[in-house]
Amino acid sequence: MSGKPAQKRASGDDIAVDDRSVAARLFAILDAFAAPAGATSLTLTLTAIAQRANLPLSTTHRLVAEWVSWGGLSKHENGQYSLGMKLWELGVQTPTARNLRTIALPYLEDLYETTREHVHLAILDGRDALYLEKLSGHHAVRLISRVGARLPLHSTGVGLVLLAYAPSDVVQQYLATNLQRFLPRTVTEPEAVRKRLAEIRLLGLARMSEEMTAGSSSIAAPIRDRTGQVVAAVSIVTRTTDTIDPEQERAVRVAAQGVSRALGYRRAQQ
Amino acid sequence: MSGKPAQKRASGDDIAVDDRSVAARLFAILDAFAAPAGATSLTLTLTAIAQRANLPLSTTHRLVAEWVSWGGLSKHENGQYSLGMKLWELGVQTPTARNLRTIALPYLEDLYETTREHVHLAILDGRDALYLEKLSGHHAVRLISRVGARLPLHSTGVGLVLLAYAPSDVVQQYLATNLQRFLPRTVTEPEAVRKRLAEIRLLGLARMSEEMTAGSSSIAAPIRDRTGQVVAAVSIVTRTTDTIDPEQERAVRVAAQGVSRALGYRRAQQ
DNA sequence: CCTACGCTTCCATTCAGTGGAAGTTCTCGG
DNA sequence: CCGAGAACTTCCACTGAATGGAAGCGTAGG
Structure with a gap:
């Protein structure tokens, strides 16, 4: 069951493979910021985003960087992330x-x-x-x-x-x-x-x-x-x-x- | 120069290859909707999006579908697309x-x-x-x-x-x-x-x-x-x-x- | 000093994304 | 009513971009 170099688990096991597209993963990252109820707007660490979006840390890291470079997320001094101004700008144009x-x-x-x-x-x-x-x-x-x-x-x-x-x-x-x-x-x-x-x-x-x-x-x-x-x-x-x-x-x-x-x-x- | 099955031009020619990541292409699609000056908010056809984002039509088609399914874009009866409510929702949370x-x-x-x-x-x-x-x-x-x-x-x-x-x-x-x-x-x-x-x-x-x-x-x-x-x-x-x-x-x-x-x-x- | 935790970088593997082309639908003019 | 053209949708073989485990780095706390 695990003779292979332990990188993709032996097919057909209990662990579900993630078949989300790149786009879906990107969106999942933004969705991680959706404020739950009437709470104040969120600010998350990379790890927290990874957990909420259910993505591996390294993938999250890369995709979050893409968002940041576009302006959809912004990174604060303390290393926390929040929704970026670009989203606001596009959002108000809806x-x-x-x-x-x-x-x-x-x-x-x-x-x-x-x-x-x-x-x-x-x-x-x-x-x-x-x-x-x-x-x-x-x-x-x-x-x-x-x-x-x-x-x-x-x-x-x-x-x-x-x-x-x-x-x-x-x-x-x-x-x-x-x-x-x-x-x-x-x-x-x-x-x-x-x-x-x-x-x-x-x-x-x-x-x-x-x-x-x-x-x-x-x-x-x-x-x-x-x-x-x-x-x-x-x-x-x-x-x-x-x-x-x-x-x-x-x-x-x-x-x-x-x-x-x-x-x-x-x-x-x- | 063109003996190959004409699908990826013979490397190192004048035609630039598009090295944008999937994320960058997705963003380019949204950016196509950014209102130019003080104009009324845009509504575009698939072809228009493809042109503005400088992407092949079939790629645009697929990526636009991803945006629509998430709610970042919405498709109207007449086949035109516009920025979707989801963007507004996230935007106001910034x-x-x-x-x-x-x-x-x-x-x-x-x-x-x-x-x-x-x-x-x-x-x-x-x-x-x-x-x-x-x-x-x-x-x-x-x-x-x-x-x-x-x-x-x-x-x-x-x-x-x-x-x-x-x-x-x-x-x-x-x-x-x-x-x-x-x-x-x-x-x-x-x-x-x-x-x-x-x-x-x-x-x-x-x-x-x-x-x-x-x-x-x-x-x-x-x-x-x-x-x-x-x-x-x-x-x-x-x-x-x-x-x-x-x-x-x-x-x-x-x-x-x-x-x-x-x-x-x-x-x-x- | 060591351990723990979170972030960043690396890179071999592979499968998801790509885009040309063919198929479909819609529109307009004759 | 038909045919040409434009716009959109679907298909699929090919491949290079995305993936994610692992190792490396930086900082905090004991």
Whole structure:
């Protein structure tokens, strides 16, 4: 079983050979830096990267050097690595993010000014709400959301709105899985969620309360493009109170409509 | 010279062989998407990518497929490719960009609110001012700057500030090259620029007028970190007027100081 | 001083990547 | 409707680039 010069184990043993392509290995290295939850951005040593990417050290060394020379990773004095500026530069050029952000930002600013609350802009990506933009003042309730974060659809304001207007097969698939309960008030029953989605469509607005983060509530509204499709959602997140503030709801609606109009939407339905 | 089965030309001919590594080729593909100036984000066909990256079509095809499967590129219905969401997601995690932005944003918002002008946040990267953030209202004078843009140091407000506080060898090197004149009033004489930098250091503020874009002026101030080093600059860009508005200057100063304080700077020099 | 740990360099082996060419699909003009 | 051309996709024999074990280096800690 091991008569050979111990370099490639005798074929067909329990040890799996790594059949990833060079590209896949390069990507695995970047993926090692993906921040887990709401943590601060990572900085890793070579060995740590090798472990996370599941690559031999020498291979990691060589590939990391390639990333660094291009600018996708950067090496700090202390020998640690982090994501590089080049990624940021290319990242902000991504069409969806860039176009939506550019168009929406002025309206988000207005919304922030009139409400002084956290303002979120998110799109549907896979099974998550992906946060494209977040504005918040100095006081700011502590929240897990941040730009680039992915949060569940059923427990966030923007998420519910996005789900409410998503193709029915997406809804179907999403509700088919076990929805995580974050707080006692999180709605996780598929049928209850469906009922909610219908209400949101009827009202053109979602209200959430204490379903993701204790003490905070949110009001969200859909953003439509030229074709009338819902492509994003805006929300404000406020400290929970007993009363509904119609002014806040109006402000969220105004912002969503503003962005929609700027995207070329001319209300087909009233 | 061509007796061989015409697959790899007889060695040592005029045709250069491509000795780029797989990684370098993958990166060349992404670089093909780097927006040239202030253009809208690119969308390319496979052939166009192959040309820009200077790669054979079949190789491009395979490598592009790798990018797509990872999410670094995305393929649209019409067969065109563009930068993918994954890049955006990783890009926004880049430490410098993320930390600075998160901390600075509230102050930038304040600045926008009090002045109603374009607000910029930029850092020094190589020989350029790299724009990390830009806020602007609806009215907004048309500007070339945008998030992710690179603009020259000598013709922008933030650029001059960054240069004024840069290590002397950087200044040396920068001024050693030919500085482009964009408008009649652009200052391009090395000595004149040096004089200006000194004034900026003295005043803690830069004033620009009609040096990059006709009809617009800018006021910029330095942002310092815990160690007192200047790490970024804020500016507002206004329509050019004959009078200096001390209120605007104060607002820019306040914003810069606010961010500096948030970064841990405790004024060493008064 | 030695040991331990993490990083860097080296190099023989081999298999993944290469790219020319053939096949396929789409588009446009006649 | 057909045919030419362009753009994309698939195929596969060849080979040199990527691989990774091992040895070498540098630093820290006891």
